[in-house]
Amino acid sequence: RKGDAEDHLTLLNLLELEDVRVMAHGQKNVELLYEIARVPDFQNTYTDSHMTMLARMYSHLVRGESLPTDWVASQITRLDRIDGDIDTIMTRLAHIRTWTYITHRSAWIGSSVEPLVDGSKSWQEEAKHIEDKLSDCLHTNLTQRFVDRRAAILSRRLKDNDQLVCAIRTDGTVLVEGEEVGHLDGFTFTPSFSDGDIEKPIIAAARKGLTDEIRRRVQAVVASADPAFHLNSKGQIIWRESVIGTLGKGNSIDQPKADAKPSQMLEGDQLKLVSDRLTRFAADMPKHRLEKLYGLLDESLTGVVRGIGFQLFEALGVLPRRHVADMVQKLDDESKRQLAKAGVRIGVDVLFMPDLLKPAQIEITALLFSLFHNEFPEAGPPPAGRVAIDHVEGVSDSYWMATGYRRIGGRVMRVDMAERLAAVVRSAARAGTFRISEEMLSLAGATREQMQVMIEDLGFVKTGEEAAEDPEKPAIALFERPAKAKPMANPKAKDGKAYPGKSKSKTSLANGKAGGGKPDQAGNQSRSRKPNKPADKPIDPNSPFAVLAKLKAK
Incomplete structure (x- = not known):
């Protein structure tokens, strides 16, 4: 049996x-x-010490008592040690597991327990904490024993063999002479263990075993076309799902600098080959992905159009109109046609390029701006397809503008939609006092409270409120255009003197003008006088006028 x-x-x-x-x-x-x-008994020995412990437990419990707290404490805390060899740690681990079982019997332990170490609130927690600590220590020691053996094997084979047998699994795990030594990600090798004495032979073995594989990968990178490289939001260059380089700030916003990721696996000439290929990618990538933007540098654009195009190029395709207001005023019909042909739309507030408002282009312009200005918002640009989002605290207006968006109040809108919203608001303002409309709310995806702030940010003023038809709803805000200040007839400077050219003084009117007197010797202007009438001449007695005069006298 x-x-x-x-x-x-x-x-x-x-x-x-x-x-x-x-x-x-x-x-x-x-x-x-x-x-x-x-x-x-997790040691499976069932020694006398185990029987003695159980007998003592029985002697207390059979009398209806809980196990004495002092005795439980001494039994558990003496196991809270991680020194010693592997066998010693395994023995402690077996004992603490026995006590973990016992502490789960709440009727045996009792509910009144003093505060314990490590923040434990019960002996059950304390036993589990010690068990976890001993388990981790045992795992570390067993791993170290295995690593020591592996390092010894590799060191011996490095001395004995000119060429080591190396294999790479699909997940990047590297095997040298059948021993797992680490992981290869792109050109970066990560040893399985980081201890200095052990790491050196492992890296040496990996370098020797991976020579051919590294050479093949370098050749593949150099031969890869630009679509083989991808970028993440931090500017890291990804090739075959591995990071092999990073973009950084270059001499201009459209020309970031590329650096290959340092690697112990790459020789000097190999590192240069990879770096040169990534540099070419960094130089060509903006031109390919922002082709319409580079059209602004076409030599066929001249004069004012070329000036506007250059500033718009440096702004990555979105530019506040006020920055080039003088040049925009000088545009004739032909110049406007040139800009339209180049893909530029002149809005009331912003100049922008609709072709750059697509998700793929926004991703690149956002990255170029971030690299050049070292501004990497955690949220990144608005999600693809979203025309409006809430403003993210800490993100600059310049960043939003570079990504094709504009902050208005507490909302961030894509610039083409922001122009539409501004047009609707201006149209409503032509009638004088206006209210928030459903069209405004729909365009901005905003609440009425948000829209009120947006309208004020667009330059309109709140003039009052009117009661809503539903008394339970908030009052309706009323807005108008701000009143224009009337010019003064004779504005004065801060010192009280009239600005030159604004009005003419009486003295200036008299100076050298008809009706004006000449200045006296002191330089003072004399008042103007009417000329004296000449004295009346005597009438000739023989003239007809003399005869008439005599008749009147009679």
């Missing part, structure tokens, strides 16, 4: 103890003894 179960053997061993036999009378006490016999 099969051998007796472990709990049955433990029960028999306990009954051999006279003190236990004396207490094991009655169904309740026998059942308790059997429960204690089921406490496992």
Whole structure:
């Protein structure tokens, strides 16, 4: 027949103890003894020390007592040590697992327990904490033993063999002479273990075994077309799902600098080959992905159009109109046609290029701006396809503009939609006082409270409120264009003097003008005088006028 179960053997061993036999009378006490016999010995030795511990537990519990706190504490805390060899740690781990089992019997331990170390609130937590600590220590020691053996094997084979047999799994795991030594990601090799003495032979073995594989990868990078390289939001260059380089700030915003990721696996000439290929990618990538933007540098554009195009190019395709307001005013119809042909739309507030408002182009312009200005918002540009989002605290207006968006109040809108919103608001303002409309809310995807701030940010003023038809709803805000200040008839400077050219003084009107007097010797202007009438001449007595005069006198 099969051998007796472990709990049955433990029960028999306990009954051999006279003190236990004396207490094991009655169904309740026998059942308790059997429960204690089921406490496992994880060493599977069932030594006298284990039986002695169980007997002591029985002596307390059979009298209706809980296990003494001091005794439980001494049994558990003495196991809270990680020194010693592997066998010692395994023994402690077996003992603490036994106590983990015991502490789960709340009726045995009792509910009143003093505060324990490491923040534990119960002996159950304390035992589990020590068990985890010992398990981690055992794993580390076993791993170290395995590593020491592996390093010794590799060191010996490095001395004995000119060429090591190396294999790479599909997940990048590197095997040298059948031993797993680390992981190869692109050109970066990460040893399985980082201890200095062990790491050196592992890296040496990997370099020797991976020579052919590294050479093949370098050749593949050099031969790869630009579409084989990808970029993440931090400017890292990804090839075959591995980071092999990084973009950084270059001499201009459209020309970032590329650096190959340092690697112990690459020789000097190999590193240069990879760096040169990534440099070419960095130089060509903006031209291919922002082709319309580079059209602004076409030599066929001349004069004012060329000036606007250059500034728009440096702004990555979105430019506040106020920055080039003077040049925009000088545009004639032909110049406007040239800009339109180049893909530029002149808005009331912003000049922009609709072709650059697509997700793929926004991703690149955002990255170029971030690299040049070292501004990498955690949220990144707005999600693809979103025309409006809430403003993200800490993100600059310049970043939004470079990505094709514009902050208005607390909302960030794609510039073409922002222009539409501004046009709707201006149209409503032509009638004088206006209110927030459903069209405005729909375009901005905003609440009425957000829209109120947006309208004020667009330059309009809130003039008052009117009650809503529903008394439970908030009042309706009213807006108008800001009143234009009337020019002064004779504006004065801060010192109280009239600005030159604004009005003419009386003295200036008199100076050299008709009706004006000449200045006197002191330089003062004299008042103007009417000329004196000449004296009346006597009438000729023989003239007809003299005869008429005599008739009147009669």
